[in-house]
Amino acid sequence: MCNACVIESVKETMMSRRKLFMGAAATGAAAIAASAISARPAMAEASGKVIDLTYVFDEAFPTFDGVPGIAYEEAVNFDKAGYQLWKITFYEHSGTHIDAPLHFSKDGTSVAELAPETLVCPLCVIDITAKARDDANAALEAEDVEAWIKQNGDIPKGACVAMNSGWGAKVGSPEFRNTPDGKFAFPGFGKSATDLLAQMEVAAIASDTLSLDPGNSADFAVHKSWLPSGHYGIENLANVDQLPAKGATIFVGAPKHARGTGGPARILALV
Structure with missing residues (x-):
C-alpha cells in the first residue's frame, strides 16, 4: 500500500x-x-434564590472547647514566589460543620462515606425562638415537631430538619456559647424529637448553635443516639432565620477526608 x-x-x-x-x-x-x-419537580417551589448557611471560619469563631478551631501558616509567599499558599490546621468540629456517625461510634460511617443522596435534601425549619427567649438551654422536642407537621404537613423522608432558635444573632458575642459565669448555654435538640424524626426516616438534623444537644446537656443524649444510628448532623448553621418553614432544598458540601468524624462544610439553601 x-x-x-x-x-x-x-x-x-x-x-x-x-x-x-x-x-x-x-x-x-x-x-x-x-x-x-x-x-x-423536587425543587418546584424554589424561586432560585440561594442563601449561604455557612459562617466565615476564622480564629475568632466560637468553638465548643474555647480553643481556636483553625490556624494558618504561610507555606508560599507571593512576593517571593509569584503565588501564595497557606498551610491550614483545623479541628473537624469547628465552624459550620458536619457531625458524621463516626463522631460518636467506634466504627460508624465516616464523613467521606456519607451517601451523596443524603447531602441534597428537602429542608424543614422548626422555629423555637419564643421558647429560647425564655430558656437559653431550650430543647426542640417531639411536641415542636408535631406542631410543625400540623401546620405544614408531613416531613418528607430523607429531609434535613433544622432548628431556628434565633441564636445566630448572638454569634459575635460570648452569649453564643455561655452565660456570664462561664456555663454552657444554648438551645439544641431533645431526644424525644430526634427519636421521632428517626422514625420518619429523616436524613439529617441541623442546629444554629454550637451543638446538637442543648448547652446544659450532661449526657449528650442526641449525639449518642442520632449519630450511631447512621444519621448525620450539622452544627453552627447560619442565616436560618432567612429560611421558609418548608419548600427549600439544602445542599451540604461535606468534606471527604478518610476516617473523618466530621468537618467544616459549605452549606447552601435554594429557596
Whole structure:
C-alpha cells in the first residue's frame, strides 16, 4: 500500500473516532441535562434564590472547647514566589460543620462515606425562638415537631430538619456559647424529637448553635443516639432565620477526608 493511501486511511480512522467520541460526549451531556430536568419537580417551589448557611471560619469563631478551631501558616509567599499558599490546621468540629456517625461510634460511617443522596435534601425549619427567649438551654422536642407537621404537613423522608432558635444573632458575642459565669448555654435538640424524626426516616438534623444537644446537656443524649444510628448532623448553621418553614432544598458540601468524624462544610439553601 502506498504512503499516501496509508495517510488517508489513518485520517479517516481518526475522523471516525473523533465523531464517535463527540457523539458519546453529547449523549452524556444529554443524560445529565435529562437528569437535571427530572429533578426539577423536587425543587418546584424554589424561586432560585440561594442563601449561604455557612459562617466565615476564622480564629475568632466560637468553638465548643474555647480553643481556636483553625490556624494558618504561610507555606508560599507571593512576593517571593509569584503565588501564595497557606498551610491550614483545623479541628473537624469547628465552624459550620458536619457531625458524621463516626463522631460518636467506634466504627460508624465516616464523613467521606456519607451517601451523596443524603447531602441534597428537602429542608424543614422548626422555629423555637419564643421558647429560647425564655430558656437559653431550650430543647426542640417531639411536641415542636408535631406542631410543625400540623401546620405544614408531613416531613418528607430523607429531609434535613433544622432548628431556628434565633441564636445566630448572638454569634459575635460570648452569649453564643455561655452565660456570664462561664456555663454552657444554648438551645439544641431533645431526644424525644430526634427519636421521632428517626422514625420518619429523616436524613439529617441541623442546629444554629454550637451543638446538637442543648448547652446544659450532661449526657449528650442526641449525639449518642442520632449519630450511631447512621444519621448525620450539622452544627453552627447560619442565616436560618432567612429560611421558609418548608419548600427549600439544602445542599451540604461535606468534606471527604478518610476516617473523618466530621468537618467544616459549605452549606447552601435554594429557596
